[in-house]
Amino acid sequence: MASRAQRMPTSLRITSSGFVLLWFILAAFPFFWTLWGSFKVELDFFSIADWTNAITGERTQAVYGSPFTTTGYEGAWIKEEFWRNVLNTGIVCLFVVTISLTIGTLGGYALSRSTYNYTFWLLITALIFRAMPPITLVAGYLLPFFEWNLWGILPTTIIVLVAINQPFTLWMLHSFFKNIPSELDESAKVDGCNQFQAFRRVIIPVMWPGVITTGLFSFLLAYNDFVVGATLLSESNRTMVPAVNAFMGTTQTEGNVMFAVAAVVSATAPLFILVMFFQRQIVGGLTAGAVKG
Template structure:
């Protein structure tokens, strides 16, 4: 720690003497280490996804024995893999969860960010506490309840418990976004002759849209990545991708289909990674919203 604990967030300290800037070099080396640590395992997944099954454990760094076979295995119904259906299931569950959380949560976030009322602290505490709630504490009672009312393995059996963590996350993130918005602008627009509707449509909506969209992405990723609840409450027909990947079947029975699993992982991950990289700044703001300030 000591060696790296120089000034955070300052411009490269102007080199005291003319000559080589060792501090800057150290920064670049550290940055390279971070890049390697974060990206190489993901890179390894992709390289393996394109590798012929016979060369699963080839340790060449760059792609060798390149093939699309693994992706075919992933969607091969004759092996018992229904990855297409799993993808649709994940979309349905994560999409519905996000929609409900957003539609309901946006009002609560507005109230928490903009209005003064008693018990605000308590409400926020309850919502935060809810977001930290352990999923296992829901699975047991819901397992019995859904078995009794015949919902076991249905989409709602996953959507309902998923709301328990996406809704608090949505409210929490949106609240801190809303608190940062320049709401005075709305009043100014009214003074300048906008109607209430116009002020909302032309000023507030464009300001709130990016925040809402970012929150939707965070909620969607959370629900898309959910495993525990889905592993217990889904059926063959509604199984989402995370559970499917955990119980994947390969071409050879009784043999872990590493390459096919890596291919499946790549398919699931690439859209998320693209989404995250495109909206990088907003997502970081959303992730850290509320934790500081």
């Protein structure tokens, strides 16, 4: 955009910058507002008298002698034991990412190297599975899980999330492996490797960028999941997001909305850091599917 002809006229430049600024406020402001407000008391966060109280923290000052208070966080983390939910989310995410990448890599590789018609049908089935709302499956899980005492525990949720995650993982890794020339593993096979050895010695060393990107999205799916956690986990095993929602039910009656606000901020913070470090991979992953069709 260096040429003079490409330079924008001033009026357009101002409109465009103004629009970017507007979008920036729309996208970022709610998060900063909530972060700031999470250190206030409820009467400041939801201010009837004057909305500037939420900024200055007048009531918080009156109650705690300082415009900032961590009572919301203490209430959520210690009193309501939110750390348990954080721990559960950690366990679920770790296992979901590991298992779904392991089996997804094998499957995606196979789909990318086979030329038979059934690969198409498998991919299409995966696409339909990807489009189905996960809640439609829950009615099918409940009876068998109750029957076999599998309901309410973390391993069940992990395996269900892995399965729900597979269609997306397969599509993503399939298109990624398609971009690795098949001559690589063909030549390894000529040298006497079988298919699995070719995969292990030739493909695994070069597959990491695609696997890391896919892993990030698996992580996000497990982290952001509400439906499965809310319907398949018992109260003591809840992950973060269903727990936040449960806060809304229990704490609102006790006038402790600030617990929920603190929990929401706590659950957002890791994602903030994740985007900071992996922005390039996330953007790459979002566009990969689009560019390759």
